[in-house]
Amino acid sequence: MADITMRINGAARTGSPEARKTLADFLRDDLNLTGTHVGCEHGVCGACTVIVDGRPVRSCLMLAVQAAGSEVTTIEGLATNGGLGPLQQAMWDSHSFQCGFCTPGFVMQATAFLSDHPDADEQQIREALSGNICRCTGYQSIIDGVLLAVERNRELS
């Protein structure tokens, strides 16, 4: 075990995970950042998606030790002034989610995608979210929420 340090949601965090510990388990078990959810544990469901150095990644398919020195953003990092971020608010307003298990993965994947494609259309959003599984909603309300965030961002700018 080696000491590692990474920046998570803007703050330096240190730990000594076993090599076999995934980034997802490190976030949840060692750092108590339980907003990142663990579903299938083999990279299929997308619930554990976080942003590492600006890219969406499946945190169950990355070892914690591999994130040493990286900049990591989790769902806990999206709140602004203690309230919901703009994408979170738009998804709230669209009743995007039901049980909430898949929510952090969808929100982080959509956050990463919109940062590169702020004007994304519905088809692009569907494609970008196609690797995340939701068992409640039938997806339409999730797409609606992301589209609403795009519209609101467009009105602002």
Add this chain to the structure above:
Amino acid sequence: MKLPPVEYEAPATVADAVGLLAEHGDEASVLAGGQSLIPLLALRLARPEVLIDINGIDELSGVSAEDGWVTIGAMTREYVAEESGTVAEAVPLLAAALPLIGHEAIRSRGTIGGSLAHADPAAELPAVARALDAEFVVRGPSGTRVIPAAQWFEGFLTTSRSPDELLLEVRFPAANGDTGVSFEEVARRHGDFAMVGLATSLMFSDGTISEARLAFAGVSEVPARVTAAEDLLTGERPSAELFDEAARRGCEDLDPPADLHGSSDYRKKVAAAVMRRGLRAAADSANHRAARGSD
């Protein structure tokens, strides 16, 4: 499931990695992007004693073009290759296949060398490498050797890399201007492994097909060239009838595997449809590339 206990090494140079492979041999697994290996560990389908993590070896990443070849370092992430202007210009077949691999988050970590060393016959990159006759550069204790794609893929998830060798880079021949390409596939859902995929590259000369390269994914133990169709197409002018006949001839000897997504017969029918579509799309893309070149 959680990963089983495993020793972990993170060499910083190729020399160190090759040394570790020499020491541990087939007790070690090389960890590149981890998008296949980590699931195999989680599911206990792979039980290496040591992981040799090559993510810290900077010299294994990068895309460069020289003397008609595009060389891609084994640790080059799939999204990096996807965004590479060199790949888009010089290896358009690879550029066509990359966006079809998994999902965006998978391509953030997944690597060119990792996918090709994993050698899943249903994956996109092995079919591309086989269609283009890519070359694989590996280094082991006895030095460096170059393995052509025809010999690289030996069986299901099996390559001719020996356990003490490290894949350094993969070389793809650059396409000339009068080449049309397509990667066609049928999957239950975008990003899933394809039931059938087809890498197609058609080179044209004065309106006739001077060279045809076709390789299937998902129909056999290794990515399979379709020589019967290639021979039929070569020297002919593109037409719907020609492509129909090539698809018929190219698929008649296929014996695809059956699984819960489709029977062998079904896959065979899908393969013929994919080939007709793929040939048309490749011919169209040649027209587009030619039109762009003459601007």
